[in-house]
Amino acid sequence: DCFFPCPYGSQVILIVFCFFHSSGFSIVLCVCVYVCAWFALTNLSLFSLFPHRISLNTLTLNVKSDKVYTRHGVPISVTGIAQMKIQGQNKQMLAAACQMFLGKSENEIAHIALETLEGHQRAIIAHLTVEEIYKDRKKFSEQVFKVASSDLVNMGISVVSYTLKDVHDDQDYLHSLGKARTAQVQKDARIGEAKNKRDAVIREANAIQEKVSAQYMNEIEMAKAQRDYELKKAVYDIEVFTKKAESEMAYQLQVAKTKQQIEEEKMQVMVVERSQQIMLQEQEITRKEKELEAKVKKPADAERYRLEKLAEAERLQLIMEAEAEAESIKMRGEAEAYAVEARGRAEAEQMAKKAEAFQNYKEGAMVDMLLEKLPLMAEEISKPLSAANKVTMVSSGGSEIGAAKLTGEVLDIMTRLPETIEKLTGVSISQVKTVFQTICLFKC
Template identity: 85%
Template sequence: MLIVSLSGCGRSPPLMIAGGRVFVLPCIQKIQRITLNTLTLNVKSDKVYTRHGVPISVTGIAQVKIQGQNKEMLAAACQMFMGKSEGEVSQIALETLEGHQRAIIAHLTVEEIYQDRKKFSEQVFKVASSDLVNMGIGVVSYTLKDVHDDQVQRDARIGEAQFKRDAVMKEAHAMQEKVSAQYKNEIEMAKAQRDYELKKAAYDVEVNTKKAESEMAYQLQVAKTKQRIEEEKMQVQVVERTQQITLQEQEITRREKELEAKVRKPAEAERYRIEKLAEAERLQLIMEAEAEAESIRMKGEAEAFALEAKGRAEAEQMAKKAEAFHEYKEGAMVDMLLEKLPLMAEEISKPLCAAQKVTMVSSGGSDVGAAKLTGEVLDIMTRLPSA
């Protein structure tokens, strides 16, 4: 609701409050109200002549509202509708819209209104909005609800009846033509059947002849085909046999490679390893033999050097002893003999010590066994100095 407070003195402009509250001094200020609700209008125009003079009836639905947000439009609405009821405001807006709707219908044809209702609604909305805005009323929406044309419907019913009449007449004429055409077709079919039978008799002879030739040609072709199939089978067998031989050769090659990989190669590797081991052992033996020979040679050289040194020492000793013997003569020789007797006894008895068994043959003496053996050794020792 819109509340307007008017000053009692009339000097200040009226106070317009849209949907609010105000404090009013009684007897000094006066309050008047107008509605701000949205109004739905049923805009109906009966029997309006279009541009070609065809009368039609049009019904539209419009929603209008006093614009309380715009102060200028609100002021214009207050001037136009202050003190009027909601029904009076609706009637004024309805008459305005109905007048614009009639004016637009008069400038269009029936076909344009039927075919493009959206264009008609847009024109009514545009023209009515520009006029109602001066009253402070805004058109929220406008929709064309119904278009009714009595003359068109009457013409449509007449046209429908004429169409049905023409349809019946055309159907009867078509039936007549159908029967006539059917008879003609039957006559033509009979003639065609006669010609067919005559020609068929002539064709049967030719067909049978061609059929016999065809059967003979077929049998010949079957024989040729069988022969070709047999040849192709032989070719297939040859190819299969060739493939089998190829597969066998590949299998033999594979087995040879497998044998070479699993047997020959390991055997060759083992033989190579054994040869290398034998070569290494041979080289080791050769080196050991060379080392042993070198050791023996060096040992022999050392022993020879030692023997040579020993011989030189003994020779020098013997020379010195000879000089001593020459000086001492028999006393020195006796002393030397006594010194060497134990060594002589050891050397004489050494073979006997190595013997496991000694057999003594007695010549008739009184000594036997060990005494006999001892006597023999002593006898040898007594004979050596004389020698």
């Protein structure tokens, strides 16, 4: 709700309803309720409804500033193209736009925005030079856009874009800027042409002067000769011929000297060139020798030294490893020999005692050995059963079943062993008691 004071002492209550359409328009319905003091006194009230629309379309403005004086006092005309619109997405800017432009047509809104933008454009032109505006149009456009945006946003209008379209003047100032470089080039060309013409004229004048001087001298000589023609004709003729001959000889001599000097200079140049070539060849030879030494000799020496050291270290390592291996083999051999010798002595002593016992107690010793092996025999008999994963026992009903039958099978095999032993050795297990007593008496 926006409230505005009424000049007649009343109060205007403005209620704004915004409806957005898919075509881009925003329909703003404003309901204005006027409460006037005069109707309040007479207990009367008037409610009036005024529907209004405000366009949210983009406005294209042609901003012209004619004959604006720049910083250096040069009048120029500038034309810019600005795109702007009333911002409908921002509630604060929309409310400000309603306050400023509600009830105004699109042309009136465009005129207000154009006047504001044109004022900022003129102000910025006044702070810049013609060169700055003409050469850096982007900078000028950015300044106008920045200043105008900050001012128009308070009216609810946002500047979408601003582009400088045209810059011209009535004094041909911009045209003169383009001619400056051309004029400079033309001036240099004219100066060069004038210098060449001047030199040609000077040389021509010198030639004419020499010609005139020679002509005057000849006329003087001719006058003298005419005056003394009769008296000195022969002398002057001799002198003329002599001077001509000397002049010709001097000319030829000078030509010969010049040619000789040229030949000498050529020889000097050839000598210097040859000396420089020899020096360059010597430097190239020195460079190649140093390059050969740096790239081939020194790396080869370093590689040879490295290989020698590696071979020496490998040889020492092999010697030390061989010596250590020999010492280890020697000590291991001595230990094994001592162990074999001790084991041999023990086994020999044991065998001797066993032989003596067997000699004295043949049957008893044999029974003793058999008794020692009985547990091993029982273990070997039952070992196949321990490796079985599954045992299936079949009974006819007249014998034991389960684990008793399994152990009974093992015991049955064990009870048959004495008969087998007696058949193999001739010794009866029943004599074990007597034999044990005899062995015990013997050991005691």
